[in-house]
Structure formats: C-alpha cells, structure tokens
Amino acid sequence: MAALALTGCSDGPPGGDGSGASETDVGSGTTGTSDGETGGEESGADETGGSTGETEPEPETLSPDEHLVRISMALRGTRPSVADLDAVRQDPGLIEGFVDAYMEGPGFRETIRDLHNDALLTNVGGQFPALAPLQDVQPFAISDSVMGTTLRLVEHIVAEDRPYSEIVTADTWVVDDIAAAVYGIDNGGTGWREVPIPGGRPAAGILSDNAFFLRHESANSNFHRGRANAVSSALLCLDYEDNNIELDEGIDLTDADAVANALTTNPACLACHDTLDPLASHFFAIVGNPMSNQITEYPIPDLYIPQREDDWMDSTGRAPGFYGEESSDIGTLGALISTDPRFTACAARRFYAYFLRTDLGDVSGDTIDTLDAVFIDSDLQAKALIRAIMLSDDFRIAAANSEDSADEVQGYLRARPFQLARTIEDLTGFRWELDVQLLQPETSAGVLDLVRSSSVGFQVLGGSGDSSTVLGSIDTTNATTSLFLRQLAAEASSFVVEQDALAQEPKLLSAGLVTEEEAVRAQLVVLFDRIHGEAVEPDSEDVDDAVALFDAALAASGDPARAWKTTLTAMLRDLGILFY
Amino acid sequence: MISRRQFLGSSAALAAATLGGAGTTRANVADKPRKLITVFVDGGWDIAHSIDPKPNLVATPDYDEVTMFEDIPILTHSSRPNITGFFEQFAAISAVTHGINVRSISHQVCERKMFTGLPSGAGPDAGAMVANEHARDYPMPYFVVGATAYTGPLSVISGRVGRQGQINALLDPNDVFPRFEQSPYFHEGFEADAGEESAIRAFLDARLARERATRGQWGSNRARIDDFIESMDKGAVLRDNAQYFGETGTQLELSDQVELALTALERDLAWSVGITANLGIDTHEDNDQQGPLQNALFGGLSNLAQALVDRDLLDDTVVAVFSEMSRTPALNGNAGKDHHPVTSALVFGGGVAGGAAYGGNGDNVEAMPVDFETGSTDSGDLKSLDSTAWVAGLAALAGADASPYLGADPFTAFIG
Numbered sequence: 001m002a003a004l005a006l007t008g009c010s011d012g013p014p015g016g017d018g019s020g021a022s023e024t025d026v027g028s029g030t031t032g033t034s035d036g037e038t039g040g041e042e043s044g045a046d047e048t049g050g051s052t053g054e055t056e057p058e059p060e061t062l063s064p065d066e067h068l069v070r071i072s073m074a075l076r077g078t079r080p081s082v083a084d085l086d087a088v089r090q091d092p093g094l095i096e097g098f099v100d101a102y103m104e105g106p107g108f109r110e111t112i113r114d115l116h117n118d119a120l121l122t123n124v125g126g127q128f129p130a131l132a133p134l135q136d137v138q139p140f141a142i143s144d145s146v147m148g149t150t151l152r153l154v155e156h157i158v159a160e161d162r163p164y165s166e167i168v169t170a171d172t173w174v175v176d177d178i179a180a181a182v183y184g185i186d187n188g189g190t191g192w193r194e195v196p197i198p199g200g201r202p203a204a205g206i207l208s209d210n211a212f213f214l215r216h217e218s219a220n221s222n223f224h225r226g227r228a229n230a231v232s233s234a235l236l237c238l239d240y241e242d243n244n245i246e247l248d249e250g251i252d253l254t255d256a257d258a259v260a261n262a263l264t265t266n267p268a269c270l271a272c273h274d275t276l277d278p279l280a281s282h283f284f285a286i287v288g289n290p291m292s293n294q295i296t297e298y299p300i301p302d303l304y305i306p307q308r309e310d311d312w313m314d315s316t317g318r319a320p321g322f323y324g325e326e327s328s329d330i331g332t333l334g335a336l337i338s339t340d341p342r343f344t345a346c347a348a349r350r351f352y353a354y355f356l357r358t359d360l361g362d363v364s365g366d367t368i369d370t371l372d373a374v375f376i377d378s379d380l381q382a383k384a385l386i387r388a389i390m391l392s393d394d395f396r397i398a399a400a401n402s403e404d405s406a407d408e409v410q411g412y413l414r415a416r417p418f419q420l421a422r423t424i425e426d427l428t429g430f431r432w433e434l435d436v437q438l439l440q441p442e443t444s445a446g447v448l449d450l451v452r453s454s455s456v457g458f459q460v461l462g463g464s465g466d467s468s469t470v471l472g473s474i475d476t477t478n479a480t481t482s483l484f485l486r487q488l489a490a491e492a493s494s495f496v497v498e499q500d501a502l503a504q505e506p507k508l509l510s511a512g513l514v515t516e517e518e519a520v521r522a523q524l525v526v527l528f529d530r531i532h533g534e535a536v537e538p539d540s541e542d543v544d545d546a547v548a549l550f551d552a553a554l555a556a557s558g559d560p561a562r563a564w565k566t567t568l569t570a571m572l573r574d575l576g577i578l579f580y
Numbered sequence: 581m582i583s584r585r586q587f588l589g590s591s592a593a594l595a596a597a598t599l600g601g602a603g604t605t606r607a608n609v610a611d612k613p614r615k616l617i618t619v620f621v622d623g624g625w626d627i628a629h630s631i632d633p634k635p636n637l638v639a640t641p642d643y644d645e646v647t648m649f650e651d652i653p654i655l656t657h658s659s660r661p662n663i664t665g666f667f668e669q670f671a672a673i674s675a676v677t678h679g680i681n682v683r684s685i686s687h688q689v690c691e692r693k694m695f696t697g698l699p700s701g702a703g704p705d706a707g708a709m710v711a712n713e714h715a716r717d718y719p720m721p722y723f724v725v726g727a728t729a730y731t732g733p734l735s736v737i738s739g740r741v742g743r744q745g746q747i748n749a750l751l752d753p754n755d756v757f758p759r760f761e762q763s764p765y766f767h768e769g770f771e772a773d774a775g776e777e778s779a780i781r782a783f784l785d786a787r788l789a790r791e792r793a794t795r796g797q798w799g800s801n802r803a804r805i806d807d808f809i810e811s812m813d814k815g816a817v818l819r820d821n822a823q824y825f826g827e828t829g830t831q832l833e834l835s836d837q838v839e840l841a842l843t844a845l846e847r848d849l850a851w852s853v854g855i856t857a858n859l860g861i862d863t864h865e866d867n868d869q870q871g872p873l874q875n876a877l878f879g880g881l882s883n884l885a886q887a888l889v890d891r892d893l894l895d896d897t898v899v900a901v902f903s904e905m906s907r908t909p910a911l912n913g914n915a916g917k918d919h920h921p922v923t924s925a926l927v928f929g930g931g932v933a934g935g936a937a938y939g940g941n942g943d944n945v946e947a948m949p950v951d952f953e954t955g956s957t958d959s960g961d962l963k964s965l966d967s968t969a970w971v972a973g974l975a976a977l978a979g980a981d982a983s984p985y986l987g988a989d990p991f992t993a994f995i996g
Binding site: 219249251405408433 | 751797
C-alpha cells in the first residue's frame with residue numbers, strides 16, 4: 001500500500017472533479033506542513049518522476065459530496081443532511097469544517113467505542129445476575145453497563161479533546177447508574193459520567209478499569225501473562241502471540257521446576273518471557289471474573305486487592321517492569337506506556353486501519369510515521385489524527401484507474417451493523433428492538449437492540465464480530481448479511497411510511513403518499529439525495545427505475561402506502577447503504 | 581484389544597505400531613470431492629484422555645487400559661463409555677493424526693492456525709476452501725452453525741445460523757421477532773410478495789449494473805458488487821428453504837448443530853459445515869473434567885457418524901474433529917493442565933485411510949517429524965507437521981486444493 005498522502009498539502013491531483021484547489025481555507029491547517037511535505041513528496045515522486053513511464057495511474061477519487069458521505073458514515077454512522085451535501089457541492093473547501101462538526105455528538109462517540117473495541121474487545125456479555133437493587137434489570141443490560149466502562153472512558157477522553165495518553169493515566173472511571181450500583185458508587189450523577197476511581201488502586205485509565213481485565217483474564221497458572229499480552233497488543237501493537245513457540249526437547253515438560261527455570265534461563269523462552277513476565281507482574285492485584293453464581297449481592301467486593309500486588313514474588317519472581325524500565329504498579333505502567341513511542345504509533349496504525357477497513361499489518365510504515373507525526377504535533381488529540389485520515393488521499397479512493405492495480409484498490413468501505421442501525425434510525429426514525437419478555441416471559445422487562453446484539457440479535461449475522469468467539473468483521477456481503485439487510489430495510493420502510501403518513505414533519509416522505517408521476521419523481525429526487533447522497537435529475541435513469549418500481553407496486557396492490565414501502569425497501573437494500 | 585501393560589512402552593513404539601499404509605504413494609488431493617464437517621472442540625482438549633494415550637506419564641487420567649481399535653490406540657475407561665463406543669463402531673473409517681505443531685499456546689492464535697493454517701487468520705479455513713472449490717453455486721456453500729469459522733476472502737460463500745438460531749427470523753416471515761405495540765417503533769410490518777420482490781430486484785439490478793460499469797469495473801470493487809448480487813441470490817434460495825433451519829431462540833447444543841448440519845448437506849443447501857462443540861474444555865483447574873466432557877463429545881460424534889450412515893451421507897462426507905491445542909503433560913498446582921502447543925486430531929468418514937494413527941507425539945508431547953505421505957515417524961521424508969500442512973491435508977482429503985491459500989505441502993497420509 002502506498003504511503004499516506006494528506007490532502008491540501010500534496011502536489012498531486014486533488015480529486016476526480018478538480019475541486020481541490022479550494023481546499024485550503026476551511027479549518028486551520030490541521031495536517032501540518034511537515035506532514036503535507038511527506039505526503040506530497042511521495043505522491044509527487046510517483047506522479048511526476050516520469051522517467052520510466054511505468055508509474056501506476058492514481059486511483060480515481062470521490063467527488064466532494066461522495067467524500068462527505070464517506071466521512072459522515074465513518075465518523076457518525078449517518079448520511080450527511082441534504083443541506084450539508086449542497087454546501088460541499090458549492091464549496092468543496094467546506095469539507096474540513098464538516099469533519100470537525102461530525103466529530104461532535106453521539107454518533108462519533110459510538111464510533112470511537114467501536115474503533116477501540118477492535119483492540120480492547122470488551123464489548124462482550126458478562127455474567128451479572130439481576131440482584132437487588134438491580135432485580136428489575138435484565139442481566140444483559142447489567143452486563144452491557146459493567147463491560148461498557150472501558151470503552152466509555154476512552155470515548156470521554158477522545159470526545160472531550162483530552163490528550164489521548166489519558167486512556168492509560170486517567171484517575172477516573174466512567175459509569176452509568178447500573179455500573180455504579182454494581183460497584184457501590186454513589187456520586188449523585190446521571191447517565192454515563194466520570195467518577196473518581198474508588199478504592200485504593202492506582203490511576204491508570206483503562207488499566208485501572210475493571211471491564212478490561214474482566215474480559216482479559218489469565219489462567220492462574222499463567223500468572224497474568226494473558227493480560228500482559230492483551231495490554232501490549234492493544235496499546236503497543238506488539239503481540240507476543242505472533243511469535244512461534246518451538247519446544248526445546250531438552251526441557252522436561254513434566255517437571256514444573258524445570259519449566260519455570262527455563263523461562264528465566266533458556267534463550268528461546270527468554271525471547272518473550274524476559275519482557276512479558278515483568279509486564280504481567282503488574283496485574284496480580286486484579287482478581288478474576290466472578291462467576292454469576294458467586295455474585296450474591298451488589299455492590300460486589302472490590303476487584304482490586306492491593307495486598308496481592310507483590311504476589312509475583314511467589315510465582316514468576318519477576319518484578320514489575322516495562323521493557324527494561326523499572327515500574328511498580330499499574331499507575332507507573334500507564335505512565336510508561338503513555339510516553340512510549342510505540343503507543344502513539346500503534347494508535348495511528350489502528351485508527352487508519354479502522355477507518356480504511358484494512359488489516360493492521362497492511363498499514364505501511366510511511367503511513368504510520370506520517371500520522372504519528374500529526375498525532376504528536378497535536379499534543380495527542382485523537383480528533384486531529386482522525387481529521388488527517390478523513391482528509392487523506394487514501395480515504396478518498398473510489399476506484400482503480402487500471403485493471404492492473406484494481407485488486408489492491410478498495411473503493412467501497414463496508415458499513416458495520418451499528419453504522420447501519422444509526423443510518424436507518426437517522427433516515428427513518430426506526431430502531432429494531434425486541435422486548436425480551438415476549439421471548440422469555442419469566443424474565444424482567446428489557447428492550448434489546450437487535451442490530452447491536454450478538455447473542456440474540458443480528459450483530460454477527462450482519463457482519464461484525466462478537467469480541468469473543470467471532471473476532472473481526474467481514475468486508476463484503478454474504479447470504480446472511482444480505483438477509484439481514486433485507487429484513488432491516490423492510491422493517492424500517494414499514495415503520496417510516498406508517499409514521500410519515502401521520503407526521504407533521506415527515507422523516508422521508510415529505511410530499512406524502514403521492515401517486516401522480518411528477519410528484520413521485522420529485523419525491524424520489526429528494527430521497528436519492530437524502531438516502532444515498534446522490535443528486536439526480538427527475539428524468540435520470542435512477543429515478544426512471546424507481547418510478548417503474550413504484551408503479552409496479554402500486555398496480556399490484558392499489559395501495560400507495562404499500563407502494564412506498566416497497567420503493568423505500570429497495571432503496572434501503574441498495575449497495576450504497578451497505579458500502580460507503 | 582491389547583492391555584495397557586502390553587502397551588506401556590515409548591511413544592516411538594506407538595508411532596511405529598501405527599503406520600497405516602507406510603510406503604504407499606498417495607496423490608496430493610483425493611480424487612473424489614467430499615463434503616466437509618468440522619467439529620471444533622474449543623478450549624484445548626487433553627488428548628491424553630483419549631486419542632493419545634500415554635499411561636507412563638505422571639498426569640495420565642483414570643484408565644482401564646489402552647485399547648487398540650484396528651491400529652488406533654485409545655485410552656479407555658469405564659467412565660468414558662462413549663469414547664470406547666465410538667471407536668468400536670467407527671475405527672475402521674477413522675484416522676488419528678499426531679504431532680501437529682501449532683507453535684503457540686494462545687487460544688486465539690492456535691484457533692486461527694488449526695482452522696486456516698496461518699497465524700493471522702486472514703485466509704479461509706478448510707471448510708471454506710472445500711466449499712468454494714466444490715459448491716460455489718450452492719445457496720450457502722459454507723454453513724457456519726457453530727461460533728467459529730474463518731472465511732477470509734471467501735466470506736461471500738459463508739453464512740451463519742446465529743448463536744440462538746436467529747437466522748430463522750431473517751428467513752421466515754412467520755418467525756420474525758415479535759413486534760410489541762407499546763414500542764415507539766411499532767409498525768404493522770411489510771413483507772414483499774413475489775411480484776414486489778421481483779420489482780425490487782429489477783430496481784437493484786439496474787443500479788448495480790450501472791455501478792459495475794463505472795466504479796465496479798475491476799478488482800476489489802468488482803468483487804464487492806458481485807458478492808452483493810450473489811448474496812441476494814443465495815439469500816432468496818435460503819428463504820425458500822426456511823423450514824430446514826430450526827427455530828429462533830434455541831440455544832444450539834452439539835446435537836442441534838449436527839441436525840442442522842446434516843439437513844443442510846442432505847438438501848444441498850451447503851457443502852461444508854462448521855460445528856463448535858461448546859463443551860467448556862479449557863481445564864486449567866481440575867483436569868479430571870476432561871473425562872466427562874470428552875465422553876460427551878464422543879457421544880455426539882457417534883450420533884453424527886451414525887446419522888451420516890442412516891442418511892446415506894457417510895461416503896460423501898469427511899468429518900474433522902480438532903481442538904486449537906492440547907494440554908501440558910503435567911498437572912499444574914490446581915490439578916489442571918495448561919496449554920500445550922502440540923496436538924492431535926481425528927478425521928472420519930468417506931475417503932479416510934482409517935483404522936490407523938499417523939505421526940507421533942513424544943513422551944513430552946513434542947511433535948515427532950513425520951513423512952507426510954505415509955504417516956511414518958521412522959522413515960521416509962520426515963518433516964515437521966505444522967498446522968499449515970494439516971489444513972492443506974484436510975482440504976486435500978475432501979478433494980480440494982489448498983495451494984491458492986497455503987504454500988505448504990499437504991499432509992496426505994490419511995487419504996485413502
């Protein structure tokens with residue numbers, strides 16, 4: 001993959017419609033001169049070198065309104081408003097301002113949680129029973145709250161423009177009422193709010209948070225090495241699990257003492273354990289995940305037991321340390337991670353891979369370096385890092401310009417189920433929910449979000465993982481994702497047509513259940529813009545095809561509402577809904 | 581049968597005793613295309629409890645004897661009758677492969693390797709490879725009934741049933757999740773009839789054709805569009821067969837998964853099926869739990885094998901039973917066993933050079949080099965059997981070529 005080129009500073013062509021000339025006025029030089037030079041230097045060399053005539057043609061890039069759709073979907077999971085689209089069609093230079101605007105609000109917050117869940121994997125179900133004072137709460141809701149605290153802390157730090165390093169240094173937790181009840185926190189707040197870390201544990205951001213270590217346990221006999229690797233992998237992009245283990249036949253594996261000795265003396269073992277074990281020694285005070293039947297009351301006992309901090313002495317015998325530097329507890333560990341160059345580089349790599357829907361291993365070193373510099377120059381503002389990605393040439397790629405390079409050029413980015421849920425709700429007002437009592441009458445009341453649930457709902461069938469047994473998301477379509485989109489579209493279309501028929505301010509059908517062709521065409525023009533970000537003419541092929549669909553449906557049923565449900569179902573099942 | 585006393589020798593003796601077909605030259609890929617069912621024993625099984633008897637080790641579980649079923653030695657005990665029962669009935673069509681070197685003790689990484697042969701998990705697993713080669717045009721070539729599967733670039737051919745069979749809520753209009761009138765999102769519902777669905781497809785197809793002619797001419801973009809179209813087609817066929825996918829809201833135990841798998845294979849809805857045993861077999865504490873858990877596993881495998889016989893699917897189907905790793909030779913301080921990077925696996929069904937064990941694990945459960953064609957650990961072209969060769973071999977056993985995805989020579993000793 002080519003190195004990242006940052007729009008606005010590159011010598012390269014700005015985009016398919018030649019609109020880039022004005023891309024300097026909005027915003028305030030977020031990408032920085034030096035980064036732009038890096039990007040420009042590389043793209044310039046490719047494009048203008050010209051001595052051999054063998055250079056690949058640059059990929060086609062998105063038009064400004066297509067670019068805005070991609071930015072909006074990536075940042076907040078919703079389509080841009082028609083007004084926003086019209087604005088950038090008039091002045092593409094406004095895009096940078098929209099990037100900043102879209103990084104405010106709940107959609108962006110959910111995106112930040114999803115992004116970090118790829119690394120932290122804490123969005124999983126737990127085993128928390130409905131006990132007083134939560135006896136009327138569904139267990140899944142308790143688990144969602146308890147396991148949600150880690151991602152909520154990261155979300156707060158990013159959304160509130162605090163230095164990203166706080167994710168490993170913050171002295172707060174983020175809890176809602178349910179998590180507060182589980183942990184016995186009574187600060188009088190409401191909603192997801194920051195509270196001082198209770199008890200005596202050191203301040204270390206997510207490393208002080210229970211959810212991360214509830215998710216990443218370590219077998220007792222493994223002395224928290226699993227946790228150490230989870231920390232290293234998530235925060236430094238250094239995964240010990242990538243290393244092959246070759247058994248040394250000279251070690252008697254039936255002799256526990258011989259094995260323990262080998263971990264500190266055998267060169268093959270030391271390659272990992274010399275740094276992994278001191279990292280693991282930070283986590284002895286963090287107890288394991290309580291089983292559901294072990295929880296008899298809320299609040300539960302503190303899951304951090306300071307008296308166990310030195311238990312490493314009786315196990316590995318390796319004092320806490322961080323790649324050769326002395327450390328003492330999770331507080332010092334968090335501080336050391338926050339200043340390690342790998343921490344910011346790893347963030348740059350992860351953010352880019354997430355937004356470009358590519359594998360971590362496919363992010364080039366040059367791209368990481370470029371983004372890392374942006375990140376550091378901004379004093380670790382995650383929004384600055386994201387802004388650089390959104391405005392990069394890579395993020396604007398639409399298609400290859402030749403067949404030779406087409407396999408490497410990814411012009412469609414796949415929406416994840418939570419993004420589809422946000423899109424559908426924004427467009428139609430519909431949320432696909434289930435009252436769990438209808439399935440399980442013996443349980444307490446609770447409403448489950450079917451799109452975001454993996455255990456009962458469609459998160460996995462829709463193409464995402466469950467952070468536990470199914471890791472990663474698919475980047476294309478298969479039979480079950482197609483079926484999921486089909487049903488979601490039908491449900492949402494049914495809802496919005498029924499609602500809009502009665503509403504004073506319709507969500508989609510502003511002209512109502514019209515049937516006269518001119519009115520139908522006019523409404524379809526608006527729908528194409530709103531749903532797909534496409535400015536089409538009333539006599540375009542797209543509108544012609546939609547009219548044909550509407551007419552066929554109306555002729556079959558004689559029911560305008562049903563005809564509009566049919567038409568909207570089709571528009572919401574379109575390729576452009578699943579990909580952006 | 582032989583007694584344990586007769587058996588108490590070195591592991592090398594085991595390998596030497598089980599050289600089914602030594603010296604035989606086998607083609608790299610089986611001639612006959614076969615359906616593939618993978619049964620993933622998630623958590624890391626203790627092979628010493630069943631298919632890799634090592635009664636001279638300190639942490640051997642309770643046993644009555646090491647029993648030879650054909651040429652497969654199995655550790656047996658009266659408390660694990662299903663293990664005995666399975667091999668009594670199906671040893672002739674079963675083969676055990678020892679000495680698979682996963683080179684990791686991480687659940688995640690080992691799982692990826694045992695499924696795909698690669699640590700990244702970015703490639704397709706054997707089920708996906710086989711389905712793609714033999715039945716790309718099936719409605720759901722690779723049917724993922726259990727939790728775990730890796731499809732990589734072949735995602736389009738896969739489909740999932742969901743942890744609680746929620747695919748049914750997408751297939752059957754009468755099985756959708758109930759809408760509740762108190763909800764602010766309540767609506768009457770909409771199900772397109774055949775005519776409306778045809779009109780919807782015509783609209784979508786026209787849009788897709790235009791997209792193909794512009795952004796989707798080549799490469800990755802073209803593939804996304806083609807996958808989208810293919811998925812709609814396959815989804816439509818699946819909806820026509822909704823009655824074969826069980827019911828929503830059912831927690832899918834092993835027996836439920838087997839029934840779904842066989843129905844899908846029988847009706848040509850799928851070619852490969854991925855099942856996950858869900859036994860909770862990661863016994864870091866109290867390793868004796870392995871006994872009843874593996875007894876349950878082999879009970880399920882017997883039912884699966886018998887059902888294949890009853891439905892006349894056995895000769896057309898290969899079943900692979902594997903875990904991501906095995907467990908240490910010794911007990912830990914909690915009477916459990918930890919993760920171990922060398923393991924064994926079981927295959928049975930059509931085309932298997934059965935009644936034999938291939939390869940070998942040493943006394944420390946270290947992988948012994950093996951000849952990939954004969955399974956001998958004594959002679960021939962002795963090489964380390966890693967997960968890449970295992971996965972390539974599994975695909976080859978089902979008549980599929982893994983070389984587009986894996987560079988390794990396949991392990992082919994178990995191909996009959």
